[in-house]
Amino acid sequence: MSAERDPAALAEHKLRAAGQTDESIRSFLSALARVRHGEATLIGSDELEPASNVPALDQLPDADPARALEQVAVIKLNGGLATSMGLQQPKSLIEARERHSFLEIIIGQTLALRRRHGIRLPLVLMNSLATQVPTRVALERHPEIAVERVPLEFLQSMVPKLDADTLAPVSWPANPALEWNPPGHGDVYAALRGSGMLDALLQQGFRYVMIANADNLGSRVDARIAAYLVSKRIPFLMEVVEGTEADRKGGHIARRRSDGQLVLRETAQTPTEDQESFRDFRRWRYYNTNSLWVDLQALEQRLAAAGGLELPVIVNRKTVDPRDRSSTPVVQLESAMGAAIASFKGAALLQVPRTRFAPVKTTDDLLVLRSDAYTLGEDWEVLPAPELGGKLPYVELDPAFYKLLDEFQRRLPEGPPSLREADRLIVHGDVTFGRGVIVRGNVELRADEPRRLADGTVLDG
Numbered sequence: 433m434s435a436e437r438d439p440a441a442l443a444e445h446k447l448r449a450a451g452q453t454d455e456s457i458r459s460f461l462s463a464l465a466r467v468r469h470g471e472a473t474l475i476g477s478d479e480l481e482p483a484s485n486v487p488a489l490d491q492l493p494d495a496d497p498a499r500a501l502e503q504v505a506v507i508k509l510n511g512g513l514a515t516s517m518g519l520q521q522p523k524s525l526i527e528a529r530e531r532h533s534f535l536e537i538i539i540g541q542t543l544a545l546r547r548r549h550g551i552r553l554p555l556v557l558m559n560s561l562a563t564q565v566p567t568r569v570a571l572e573r574h575p576e577i578a579v580e581r582v583p584l585e586f587l588q589s590m591v592p593k594l595d596a597d598t599l600a601p602v603s604w605p606a607n608p609a610l611e612w613n614p615p616g617h618g619d620v621y622a623a624l625r626g627s628g629m630l631d632a633l634l635q636q637g638f639r640y641v642m643i644a645n646a647d648n649l650g651s652r653v654d655a656r657i658a659a660y661l662v663s664k665r666i667p668f669l670m671e672v673v674e675g676t677e678a679d680r681k682g683g684h685i686a687r688r689r690s691d692g693q694l695v696l697r698e699t700a701q702t703p704t705e706d707q708e709s710f711r712d713f714r715r716w717r718y719y720n721t722n723s724l725w726v727d728l729q730a731l732e733q734r735l736a737a738a739g740g741l742e743l744p745v746i747v748n749r750k751t752v753d754p755r756d757r758s759s760t761p762v763v764q765l766e767s768a769m770g771a772a773i774a775s776f777k778g779a780a781l782l783q784v785p786r787t788r789f790a791p792v793k794t795t796d797d798l799l800v801l802r803s804d805a806y807t808l809g810e811d812w813e814v815l816p817a818p819e820l821g822g823k824l825p826y827v828e829l830d831p832a833f834y835k836l837l838d839e840f841q842r843r844l845p846e847g848p849p850s851l852r853e854a855d856r857l858i859v860h861g862d863v864t865f866g867r868g869v870i871v872r873g874n875v876e877l878r879a880d881e882p883r884r885l886a887d888g889t890v891l892d893g
């Protein structure tokens with residue numbers, strides 16, 4: 433095959449023309465080569481066995497925060513736009529609760545820990561091109577968050593969508609931006625190294641990082657976990673939760689039968705005939721929270737030895753314009769950052785309570801977060817109200833009326849209803865909530881035409 437038609441050569445040329453780093457280019461070309469050569473991208477249930485004997489956070493001994501956190505930095509994944517809620521702005525900049533954005537609460541949590549324990553604790557954001565500028569503007573209002581000689585951000589990569597037939601980079605002159613896709617949060621490792629952020633952190637004496645999504649305000653730094661990594665010499669630790677019915681489609685952790693190595697399996701990596709097994713949350717039991725702790729020295733050594741982490745490739749089949757099913761079929765090569773657990777011998781799991789795993793993916797989640805089911809503490813800790821005992825209400829809002837943020841907010845003009853006494857709230861139809869509405873027990877509302885609940889309404893299941 434001539435260089436002009438070789439998919440790898442075409443992809444490399446396109447990536448270099450777009451200014452991508454050598455590290456991200458190597459990572460993408462490795463993934464492309466494995467797909468072209470037919471490497472299996474699926475993991476069958478017969479290759480795995482459930483993980484077991486996982487310690488719990490509340491079993492770890494207390495630790496001196498000043499000592500345990502002196503070498504820790506925090507990385508928040510901030511590359512996402514709130515497109516699922518109908519917006520084209522960073523999700524971290526929308527209001528989380530009490531007129532504070534996700535980013536403002538994260539900054540508040542970081543500064544509170546610094547003041548309380550006298551530590552540096554850098555906050556670093558992995559931005560995308562779409563989130564970089566508005567996030568920089570927001571950070572200008574908080575100059576105190578900066579740590580000397582540690583950059584506030586680094587950029588995630590972008591990779592070309594590939595023609596489904598040829599695996600060459602797709603061309604879409606009508607909207608060239610649609611020729612690219614983010615490579616998944618597994619890109620964080622290549623982006624860390626390629627941007628120079630890995631070297632910057634190590635040079636400033638930071639040995640460990642906690643990596644988590646910006647939309648998960650429960651993922652706070654905990655000195656017990658940092659001390660556990662040091663005492664057990666753990667190179668890579670994943671926080672996991674015990675599965676429930678709601679986790680059936682999430683990524684679960686298992687051990688590979690061939691060598692006992694921990695691995696992460698996602699829905700897209702599961703053969704069709706194993707989908708029923710994949711959804712068996714009682715069998716697989718432990719689910720990825722996307723909150724990870726990584727030894728930076730171990731990461732640097734692993735990257736140097738292997739030339740990059742060869743994370744399992746997730747092949748997503750779409751059309752180049754996701755809104756036009758008649759547009760060119762493409763494949764998007766992606767990876768999950770939790771999949772790096774398979775790259776580290778001695779990697780570990782830690783079971784954490786659900787209070788540490790509260791990502792906001794939909795307006796259903798946002799309603800719970802903004803309601804009195806949560807509290808915002810003095811140190812900016814976002815926790816379930818004490819009387820709930822850690823059990824949060826289930827909310828399901830009619831997507832026809834609540835999926836988009838502006839429509840959601842229009843139907844909650846006086847703020848969310850009280851959910852402290854609620855077990856479940858399901859809304860079918862167009863319902864507007866008045867001031868001070870209270871939900872108790874299991875409530876299911878149906879409205880065949882627009883309906884407004886009067887101020888002070890008590891909905892008792």
